[in-house]
Amino acid sequence: MSTTSSSSAFLTPVRRIKIVTILVILAAWQLLAVSGLLFEGVLPQPLQVLGALYQELLSPSLYYDLGITLFEAALGFIIGSAIAIGVGLWLGSSNFMRRAFEPYIHALAGMPKIIFLPILFLVFGLGIESKIAKSAMSTFFPVVLSTIAGFLQIDKTLINVGRSFDLTRSRMVRMIYIPAMLRPLAVGLQLGVAMSIIGVLSAEIAYASAGLGARLIRYSDNFNISSTYAVMIIIFAVAAFVNYLFARLQEPFLRHERSKAENAARPVVPVEQT
Amino acid sequence: MSKAKGVAISAAPRRNSASSGLRFLRTIADPAVLFGFLVFVAILGAVQWLVASGHISRAIVALPSDAIAGLFSPEFSGELFRACRLTFGLVVSALVLEILVAIPIGYFLYRKPVFGAAYESWLAALFAAPIFLLYPLFMVIIGRNNYTLLFMGFAAGVIPIIIHARLAFMTVPDTLINVGRSFHLTQSQIFWKIILPSGVPTIFAGIRLALIYTLINIIAIEFLVDAGGLGRMVSDRYFRFDIAGTYTAISAVALVSVTLNLIINRLEKMVR
Amino acid sequence: MLSRKLRLLATLATALAVQTSGAFAMEKVKVATTFLGLWDTSQPQFCKDRGEFEKAGLDVEISNTRGGSENVQSVVAGGMDIGYSPGVNSVLAGYVQGAGIRIVSAQFTGQAGAFFYVLADSPIKSVDDLNGKTVAFSRPGGAMEGLVLAFKEERNLDLKPVATGAMNATHTMVMTGQIDVGYSVVPALLDAVNKGEIRILFESSEVESRSNLTDRVNIASIDFLEKRRDVATKFFEVLDGCIDWAYANIDETAKMYADLNKIDLELAKQAVKFYSRDKLNFGPVKGFDESMELAVRDGFLKEPLPQAKVDELMDIIYETKPQ
The missing domain is CATH 3.40.190.10 (Periplasmic binding protein-like II)
Known part of the structure; x- marks a missing residue:
């Protein structure tokens, strides 16, 4: 759906709607905050939150926490998706193994991973190791499922071509499998990125001494409600930015096969697999 | 996209149940499935040995036999039943609210494409956003009660239904709508008789997704704030440093969500 | 006010970073406290900020957990040497499940605050x-x-x-x-x-x-006690001195306490009055039998420990001298 073709003017109808919506939300927020419907201190006014946000952005410790969170998420993502792609290719290429193990993966994938936190804390301790493990775990499932699905949709003639050239297994993976399943893999990885961040934050909220999740919960525990909102805004912005960045990074690899029309439906369909 | 009408839905299960027992037997007899199960048991056995022999501390990993035995204690099953009732009650209420709110919004975004285009990217961003993080705010706004859980479940599930509903309406073939127009149907008749029925499969995909999101989020928050049903069972045992109990509760929640996923898959096959 | 706390946090963060890189020939002690921000559980932090540990040759690293169970766990599986201020309940639950820990002193007796x-x-x-x-x-x-x-x-x-x-x-x-x-x-x-x-x-x-029941204790890993018992004792000795100093110089510690919690100095002083010095005394655990009964009632223990087990669990390494 792209009705935004009239890019000549800055204030396209779509832009106008976006701006008006933001203003309406801010106004409603302000009204609610001063209305006295909610008891005082629970919902700060937008300006107070803006002030807290400004303070946060000036504070060096924010960047320390941000760094910790991104580090944990990134490392977890790399570990989780590497294992997932390996397992996915293995299960995808063997019908027997897939029938044997895919049900377990499916079963675990549909579960709230957060309840595994106690086990991760017990096994990996309370430091950043357990956060990385949580991130890797959250990343693993969408990526492994889309790798398997991606493998299964590869055109059989492609595989036969590879075989007829007597390619080794590693060259098959590099030259045939991966290129032929780029699209589903990209979708899985994109989801994996979002999940790795969510996974880390959930672990940090449950227990951590550093990271954005810990920062959020510390403010909340200390009755510092404006700063709680501020950190939340920062977290949402960071998550959105990372997702956007990852999508942009993938573009050059996918350009030749991505069409605009497909794009519209893209974010919705694959997520069913989680 | 098949057009599943009410008749088809009610006819499907009977056909399914006749063969489902047979299909189950065939699945079990599959050597691959057997192999997978044996590996699973072997892993449990290895952990059992590692813990029993003291290579892994019992303060870190519970004996699998202890954790499994815990599942069968009568007090545990009673608690599990109550927890399921509470959690599923919340999930179902949230889901009903989500459907009631999301489908009209989806329809609005379809009827007014400018709004659809304006909010599309926001919806996609919200969909990938860590919505559950909002819980500390709602804990202080609403208080630590079931309404907070309900609301957080709702917030997570409403987005996928909106996205799917809009998509569902957008992909209704124009010819169908034109046929309706040629019969001089009113706009509301077109919606109820043509647009909604032909969008059902896609909307159902959204509802299925919403159900999982709602369940995951409610359990997550139950775990984090130690309130409610299934999630609380885990956090409560963890809080008491009851290691075997923690593993038991995690296994129980796992079994419950696996069962639920099986049911959803079955239902989805019926609708298709 | 906001920035003051943040600045403090930032200093803590950098201090931590500096410490882990430099500082050799110092004895490293990793301590987990519960709920940083309370008067009693923040004492190790205050002591560290005043540089007293460093003077005694201890390189103390402090992290904080959100509850007793996590505190015990951080000692069992998280590589912490000392768990400061977990509740008796969590310690008992951890101990009966094979956690390699010992109670080394009372941390807080009675209920205050x-x-x-x-x-x-x-x-x-x-x-x-x-x-x-x-x-x-x-x-x-x-x-x-x-x-x-x-x-x-x-x-x-x-x-x-x-x-x-x-x-x-x-x-x-x-x-x-x-x-x-x-x-x-x-x-x-x-x-x-x-x-x-x-x-x-x-x-x-x-x-x-x-009022006369030890509510929270201090624990240490068996490994730490076996290999560096003198370091453990020294830690509590230095900390005990710090707590004495804190009560003798209320204005200054109340300021640290106020900064940590981002509150006014007057409010901090008012809060400190909730705690008398003797509540924070180290030493033997009081009313342990009753605590065990309560732990059974609250589902942390299945039955009270036999005396032999209690003796094994208790390894009091330091006691505050009566004033």
């Missing part, structure tokens, strides 16, 4: 009006529930304890009338008391049956 409050215009004027009323506690099995139950029992009150979660959520529920009586731990909500929004109904120190 918490108070129960009502809305300023609440019809509940005194504890006698509590019959049939709802009273908040944090979570089932937690210290606050034990306190409410003990109070209910010793005053023979027909009150209804309700789990309301963290202090901020509890505050909302009191302000919106979802619950009659809320709980708080100083310095939180003292400003609301001063402003006359809420009224203190009773303080935790008024719960007499709990």
Whole structure:
């Protein structure tokens, strides 16, 4: 759906709607905050939150926490998706193994991973190791499922071509499998990125001494409600930015096969697999 | 996209149940499935040995036999039943609210494409956003009660239904709508008789997704704030440093969500 | 005010970074405290900030956990040497499940620092009006529930304890009338008391049956005690000196306490008055048998430990000298 073709003017109808919506939300927020419907201190006014946000952005410790969170998420993502792609290719290429193990993966994938936190804390301790493990775990499932699905949709003639050239297994993976399943893999990885961040934050909220999740919960525990909102805004912005960045990074690899029309439906369909 | 009408839905299960027992037997007899199960048991056995022999501390990993035995204690099953009732009650209420709110919004975004285009990217961003993080705010706004859980479940599930509903309406073939127009149907008749029925499969995909999101989020928050049903069972045992109990509760929640996923898959096959 | 706390956090973060890189020939001690921000559990941090550990050749690293169970766990599996201030319950539960830990001293005896409050215009004027009323506690099995139950029992009150979660959520529920009586731990909500929004109904120190019971202890990993017992003892000796200093120089420590919690100095001083020095004395655990019974009641233990096990668990390495 792209009705935004009239890019000549800055204030396209779509832009106008976006701006008006933001203003309406801010106004409603302000009204609610001063209305006295909610008891005082629970919902700060937008300006107070803006002030807290400004303070946060000036504070060096924010960047320390941000760094910790991104580090944990990134490392977890790399570990989780590497294992997932390996397992996915293995299960995808063997019908027997897939029938044997895919049900377990499916079963675990549909579960709230957060309840595994106690086990991760017990096994990996309370430091950043357990956060990385949580991130890797959250990343693993969408990526492994889309790798398997991606493998299964590869055109059989492609595989036969590879075989007829007597390619080794590693060259098959590099030259045939991966290129032929780029699209589903990209979708899985994109989801994996979002999940790795969510996974880390959930672990940090449950227990951590550093990271954005810990920062959020510390403010909340200390009755510092404006700063709680501020950190939340920062977290949402960071998550959105990372997702956007990852999508942009993938573009050059996918350009030749991505069409605009497909794009519209893209974010919705694959997520069913989680 | 098949057009599943009410008749088809009610006819499907009977056909399914006749063969489902047979299909189950065939699945079990599959050597691959057997192999997978044996590996699973072997892993449990290895952990059992590692813990029993003291290579892994019992303060870190519970004996699998202890954790499994815990599942069968009568007090545990009673608690599990109550927890399921509470959690599923919340999930179902949230889901009903989500459907009631999301489908009209989806329809609005379809009827007014400018709004659809304006909010599309926001919806996609919200969909990938860590919505559950909002819980500390709602804990202080609403208080630590079931309404907070309900609301957080709702917030997570409403987005996928909106996205799917809009998509569902957008992909209704124009010819169908034109046929309706040629019969001089009113706009509301077109919606109820043509647009909604032909969008059902896609909307159902959204509802299925919403159900999982709602369940995951409610359990997550139950775990984090130690309130409610299934999630609380885990956090409560963890809080008491009851290691075997923690593993038991995690296994129980796992079994419950696996069962639920099986049911959803079955239902989805019926609708298709 | 905001930036002051943040600056403090930033200093802590950099201090941590500097410490891990430099500082050799110092004895490294990793300590986990519960709920940084409370007067008693923040003492190791204050001591460290004043540089006292460093003077004694100890390189102390402090992290904080959100509850007793996590604290015990951080010693069992998280590589911490000392767990400062976990509740007796969690320690017992961890110990019977094979955690390699020992109780090395009491950390806090009696119940102080918490108070129960009502809305300023609440019809509940005194504890006698509590019959049939709802009273908040944090979570089932937690210290606050034990306190409410003990109070209910010793005053023979027909009150209804309700789990309301963290202090901020509890505050909302009191302000919106979802619950009659809320709980708080100083310095939180003292400003609301001063402003006359809420009224203190009773303080935790008024719960007499709990006043001579060691509520929180200090633990150490067996490994740490076996290999570096002298370091463990030295840590508590230095810290004990620091706590003495803190009470002798209330103005200065109240300032650190105020900065940590981002509150006014006056409020901090008011909060410190909730704690007398003897509550923080190290040494033998008081009323351990009763604590075990309570742990059984609250589901942390299946049955009280036999004496031999108690003797094994207790390894008191330091005792505060009577003043």
